[in-house]
Amino acid sequence: MTNDSLQDAQAHSHQATEQQAAVTEHIPVLADETLLGLRLRSGDWAIDGTLGGGGHAARILRQSEPDGRLLGLDADPAAIERATHRFAAEIADGRMVVVHANFAEVETVAQQHGFAGVHAILLDLGVSSFQLAEAERGFSWQADGPLDMRMNPDQEISAWDIVNTWPERDLADLIYEYGEERHSRRIARAIVARRPIERTGQLAELVESAQGGRRGQRIHPATRTFQALRIGVNQELSKLEQVLPQCLRLLRPGGRLAVISFHSLEDRIVKRWMQQEAADFTPDPTHPMGGISKTPSVAIITRKPITAADAEIQHNPRSRSAKLRIAERIQ
Ligand SMILES: C[S@@+](CC[C@H](N)C(=O)[O-])C[C@H]1O[C@@H](n2cnc3c(N)ncnc32)[C@H](O)[C@@H]1O
Structure with a gap:
């Protein structure tokens, strides 16, 4: 992503999130940056592993119009119920499939619904505003x-x-x-x-x-x-460790994975996994000069994580700690 396009995305962020807030009450974080980074085109297929209020999902569907498809997962049945309602039209016309599942099972779920070889996968980690707001x-x-x-x-x-x-x-x-x-x-x-x-x-x-x-x-x-x-x-960290290699296998070459994390423990897992997949050598910890050469499986698109601009943070304080990392499958 170039600096110009990133600044453009951030400038539009405030306006776009405001419009979505009225509908979903969960303001999607770094939405413009994520959509720009995922580089979706008309007709593309995508997976949203963390549907939540459906803010990012709505943007993905719009970007892949008229016939792109989206598989949406959430571990929370309340999020699934909300999404089923919100996206009733897209579900009815076959553009969207919504499944109650943990993203640690994404590979199985995707295969069941014919979603192998997708163009984009999004994981927006943590809890939604709905979950935080509901005292129960x-x-x-x-x-x-x-x-x-x-x-x-x-x-x-x-x-x-x-x-x-x-x-x-x-x-x-x-x-x-x-x-x-x-x-x-x-x-x-x-x-x-x-x-x-x-x-x-x-x-x-x-x-x-x-x-x-x-x-x-x-x-x-x-x-x-x-x-x-x-x-x-x-078991958030182990689920995250489980889902990352599955995402790689589900992406087609050129397909992109975007992960938004909210604390350093999550971000470290994502960063290290991307670095390890992007490396052309795996050191052998049991031998001082050992290891194997390999062909990298991803290119890291975001050398540094993308964070929210001041305008977004002011409008949506939850975005303050968000870090977006994007990698592209290269083979
Ligand atoms: C930050 S919210 C996502 C918000 C969404 N991107 C939007 O724009 O409305 C995170 C959502 O992911 C779900 N979630 C968290 N961990 C999950 C997991 N391991 N598998 C599936 N869903 C998960 C939560 O239930 C929550 O609804």
């Missing part, structure tokens, strides 16, 4: 609700199980690793001492007091602990 889903420390955080409510393990049944040490490790929280031990100790904990509000308060209050922190003291629990409940 238990994702947010801002809205009091049950300790749930499951993207797919059919799944057995919820945040309640982790908070109330895990040994203190495992809980501390999870908060440290997935929340990058340096007070993890203190927080885990406070949680175990106050069990059972039923509500997100209760947990947020407890985490805050375990750290001695707010003390001028920019983010709420419970943010990192909530992030850790969400990642743990939904």
Whole structure:
């Protein structure tokens, strides 16, 4: 992507997201940049692994008019229901297929629906505004609700199980690793001492007091602990590791994968995977001079991740931490 086209995309971003907000209430992040980067043409086939409110999906469908096709997945049945409603016309005329599935199963789902060899795949990671806003889903420390955080409510393990049944040490490790929280031990100790904990509000308060209050922190003291629990409940990092090689196999040569991540743990996985696939040599860690030469399977389109322009951040604060990386399959 050239700087000019990127600036153009960012200039239009504000206007476009505003229009979509009225329809979906979830403002798609870096939408113009993503669409520009995916380089979709009329008639192209695409996969959106994270349908959410369907903001990006609507843009993909528009860009591939009149006969491009889109397969949309989401782990959350509520997102699927919303998308089925929003895209009823496209589904009816065969332009779109919507499937309730985790993107870790994308290859199987895509093959079932004849979507192998696609031109573009999008993963817009994390949670949607719908999920955050609905207190009953238990994702947010801002809205009091049950300790749930499951993207797919059919799944057995919820945040309640982790908070109330895990040994203190495992809980501390999870908060440290997935929340990058340096007070993890203190927080885990406070949680175990106050069990059972039923509500997100209760947990947020407890985490805050375990750290001695707010003390001028920019983010709420419970943010990192909530992030850790969400990642743990939904096994977000392992699902991401599983989906990336599947995306490569599903793309046709010249096809592009765009991934939008919202924290450094996700972004690191995407960055390293792209670098490894773009490399022409795989070192052998067991031999100081060992390794094998190989033909790279992707070209990295975004040397540095694309981030939101100030106008987008002002309009949609969720975009502040977004990082977009794009790779193209080359063989
Ligand atoms: C940030 S939102 C996507 C927003 C969407 N791009 C839009 O424009 O409205 C992320 C969505 O991905 C879903 N999701 C997260 N991880 C998933 C996974 N492993 N498999 C399938 N869906 C997932 C969430 O349920 C959520 O609806």
